Amino acid sequence: MQTYTVTSQLALEIYKSLVRCRKFEEKIVELYPEQQIKCPTHLSLGQEGVAAGVCAALTNGDKIFSTHRCHSHTVAKGANFKPLMAELYGKVTGCCRGKGGSMHFLAPEVGAMGASAIVAGSIPLAVGAALAAQMKGEKTVSVAFFGDGAVEQGPFHESLNFSALKKLPILFICENNGLATCTPISKRQAHGNISKRAEGYGLPGIKVDGNNVIEVWNAASGAAQRAKNGEGPTLIEALCYRWKEHVGPNYDHHLGFRTKEEVETNIKKCPIQRFLDTALEKNWFTLETAKKIEDAIQNELNAAVVFAKESPFPKEEEIFAGV
Amino acid sequence: MAREISYKAAISEAHVQSMEMDPNVFIMGVGAADPTGIFGTTVEASKKFGPARVFDTPLSEATLTGAGIGAALCGMKPVLIHARNDFLLLTMDQIVNHAAKWNYMAGGQFKVPFLIRAIVGRGWGQAAQHSQSLQALFAHIPGLQVIMPTFPYDAKGLILSSLQSNHATICIEHRWLYEKSGPVPQEPYTIPMGEGNIVKKGKDVTVIAISHMVLEALTAAETCSKENIDIEIIDPRCLRPLDESLILESVKKTGRLVIADTSWKSCGISAEIAALASEKAFEFLKAPIIRITLPDAPTPCSSVLENAYYPNHKNIAEAAKSLVLGKPAKNDNDIFSHKIEREKEFSGPF
Numbered sequence: 001m002q003t004y005t006v007t008s009q010l011a012l013e014i015y016k017s018l019v020r021c022r023k024f025e026e027k028i029v030e031l032y033p034e035q036q037i038k039c040p041t042h043l044s045l046g047q048e049g050v051a052a053g054v055c056a057a058l059t060n061g062d063k064i065f066s067t068h069r070c071h072s073h074t075v076a077k078g079a080n081f082k083p084l085m086a087e088l089y090g091k092v093t094g095c096c097r098g099k100g101g102s103m104h105f106l107a108p109e110v111g112a113m114g115a116s117a118i119v120a121g122s123i124p125l126a127v128g129a130a131l132a133a134q135m136k137g138e139k140t141v142s143v144a145f146f147g148d149g150a151v152e153q154g155p156f157h158e159s160l161n162f163s164a165l166k167k168l169p170i171l172f173i174c175e176n177n178g179l180a181t182c183t184p185i186s187k188r189q190a191h192g193n194i195s196k197r198a199e200g201y202g203l204p205g206i207k208v209d210g211n212n213v214i215e216v217w218n219a220a221s222g223a224a225q226r227a228k229n230g231e232g233p234t235l236i237e238a239l240c241y242r243w244k245e246h247v248g249p250n251y252d253h254h255l256g257f258r259t260k261e262e263v264e265t266n267i268k269k270c271p272i273q274r275f276l277d278t279a280l281e282k283n284w285f286t287l288e289t290a291k292k293i294e295d296a297i298q299n300e301l302n303a304a305v306v307f308a309k310e311s312p313f314p315k316e317e318e319i320f321a322g323v
Numbered sequence: 324m325a326r327e328i329s330y331k332a333a334i335s336e337a338h339v340q341s342m343e344m345d346p347n348v349f350i351m352g353v354g355a356a357d358p359t360g361i362f363g364t365t366v367e368a369s370k371k372f373g374p375a376r377v378f379d380t381p382l383s384e385a386t387l388t389g390a391g392i393g394a395a396l397c398g399m400k401p402v403l404i405h406a407r408n409d410f411l412l413l414t415m416d417q418i419v420n421h422a423a424k425w426n427y428m429a430g431g432q433f434k435v436p437f438l439i440r441a442i443v444g445r446g447w448g449q450a451a452q453h454s455q456s457l458q459a460l461f462a463h464i465p466g467l468q469v470i471m472p473t474f475p476y477d478a479k480g481l482i483l484s485s486l487q488s489n490h491a492t493i494c495i496e497h498r499w500l501y502e503k504s505g506p507v508p509q510e511p512y513t514i515p516m517g518e519g520n521i522v523k524k525g526k527d528v529t530v531i532a533i534s535h536m537v538l539e540a541l542t543a544a545e546t547c548s549k550e551n552i553d554i555e556i557i558d559p560r561c562l563r564p565l566d567e568s569l570i571l572e573s574v575k576k577t578g579r580l581v582i583a584d585t586s587w588k589s590c591g592i593s594a595e596i597a598a599l600a601s602e603k604a605f606e607f608l609k610a611p612i613i614r615i616t617l618p619d620a621p622t623p624c625s626s627v628l629e630n631a632y633y634p635n636h637k638n639i640a641e642a643a644k645s646l647v648l649g650k651p652a653k654n655d656n657d658i659f660s661h662k663i664e665r666e667k668e669f670s671g672p673f
Contacts, residue, residue, distance in 0.1 A: 096429055097431065114433075116421060128391060129396065132399045135376075158383035161383065323465050
């Protein structure tokens with residue numbers, strides 16, 4: 001696999017993206033007990049390395065399709081906080097005008113084309129976006145984000161086959177966090193080696209450490225280049241860890257399917273801390289710069305919360321708008 | 324004299340003209356580019372536009388439906404074709420959870436101009452999984468358009484219309500219509516979604532007939548006219564949105580309603596139309612509503628059973644007469660007394 005060079009500018013962009021993903025969801029954890037966010041929220045805390053790494057390899061014209069756990073994908077693709085936060089509050093200023101909620105984030109202006117709450121549901125849509133790009137002769141790629149559970153669904157396999165057949169410009173990004181709600185992958189798949197599935201369909205499969213953002217970015221950059229060269233799709237399996245419960249702001253080790261020690265050990269492998277350590281070591285940027293980025297993002301986020309809380313709810317007639 | 328072409332030629336012409344008018348239109352499906360071209364409906368498009376715009380697909384109905392949605396979201400206008408209605412069931416998640424809802428969930432920011440054609444394969448022992456008429460499943464879903472064109476004119480106009488709309492459309496075609504001919508203008512035209520068609524004016528009984536049952540109703544109208552019973556035939560053409568006002572106007576005028584559908588009775592389109600009449604035209608009804616539908620059983624294979632299974636013009640005529648003459652309505656499930664010797668409508672092997 002080709003190794004790309006990280007510039008300081010790219011490193012700053014990735015760090016900013018990581019922190020935006022993290023802080024957005026930490027804010028949800030903080031605000032959720034107020035019970036004003038009245039929709040199920042599936043947090044990707046701990047998994048941000050995949051979203052930020054992949055999206056750093058994309059351009060604005062590239063399109064992503066996401067899942068019920070869609071916050072970080074949409075944020076990393078460059079969405080503004082305000083419409084996302086307003087959507088969580090069910091406001092008409094939300095990215096879905098209050099029709100979607102946490103599981104259906106989108107920002108078409110930056111290529112985030114929406115998210116499906118049906119496992120594997122949006123993979124075929126990403127295939128269609130790739131087909132459109134190919135038919136129009138556009139040099140763009142499409143990205144399907146999905147989890148390890150989606151690999152158990154038929155459309156995953158159909159999509160790999162069709163994309164390989166047509167050499168579609170698409171990246172299949174599997175965030176393998178090893179869990180479907182509380183059920184480990186060992187109870188769902190004969191072997192959990194997801195990247196190996198690609199070979200049978202005639203496309204490359206790559207396994208990366210989702211906590212290593214540079215490794216994710218590098219693999220995605222190669223896959224995007226390959227796709228744009230007309231060489232077809234790539235499956236990237238990124239190993240990652242879900243810190244929080246399947247849905248909601250809390251930890252879930254008390255349920256007994258994993259231990260507190262396991263969760264704590266994995267939190268120590270935080271992709272953001274790891275990236276920051278590397279960045280400082282390699283002098284991509286200084287700690288002072290990092291703090292400035294964090295503060296700016298905190299301000300942006302606080303403003304988004306005010307915006308969300310102060311925005312009006314949709315009018316009841318809006319029920320029929322957009323049917 | 325107006326030009327007459329077959330139903331399948333009308334569909335073919337709609338495809339070719341839509342592709343000429345808009346470079347973003349393309350056709351895909353299992354067998355879409357094979358030599359027989361979906362009963363001849365894609366052969367011309369294939370010849371004219373080649374494999375870049377008319378192509379065969381793997382047998383992956385769910386993913387191809389999702390790919391149609393994704394392509395539509397990115398500015399394309401896909402047409403996905405299934406040789407049988409029944410195969411739509413492999414793709415219900417993509418149709419119901421995605422095609423129908425993606426725009427709504429996005430607060431109305433997207434367009435999904437996506438046509439899905441599927442054929443009702445009645446006859447020649449196609450049995451339970453190759454002959455279903457599943458319009459009610461789709462007409463139930465907000466966000467979808469469901470069309471069932473009866474005449475060649477309707478087929479061309481509605482297909483052209485569907486690709487100019489912003490919604491996913493399910494087009495259900497009865498294959499016994501494919502060889503029927505009728506007047507079709509050469510130039511492109513559209514028929515608004517949700518606009519029904521008064522196939523025949525009449526004053527005594529309204530017959531709302533769906534797809535092939537419109538032809539049965541026309542035969543029934545001839546029979547009834549010999550007994551001075553004047554049937555009005557309404558073809559909704561589009562089941563979602565449904566032309567409520569056209570149906571209600573007719574019911575208010577005649578006060579008598581027969582509904583003839585190509586599918587089952589329970590929770591079907593006929594139930595929807597009957598409910599509409601009783602909710603909004605109850606005081607105009609002079610008699611109970613009669614529904615002519617398939618019996619509540621899967622389609623059998625044997626030709627004897629198959630012939631008994633499908634209701635026909637005799638059922639419609641008898642129903643209409645019983646309403647006008649005030650005779651106690653015959654049990655409308657008793658279709659077995661109306662077996663008819665079919666003219667050679669359809670033969671195999673496919």
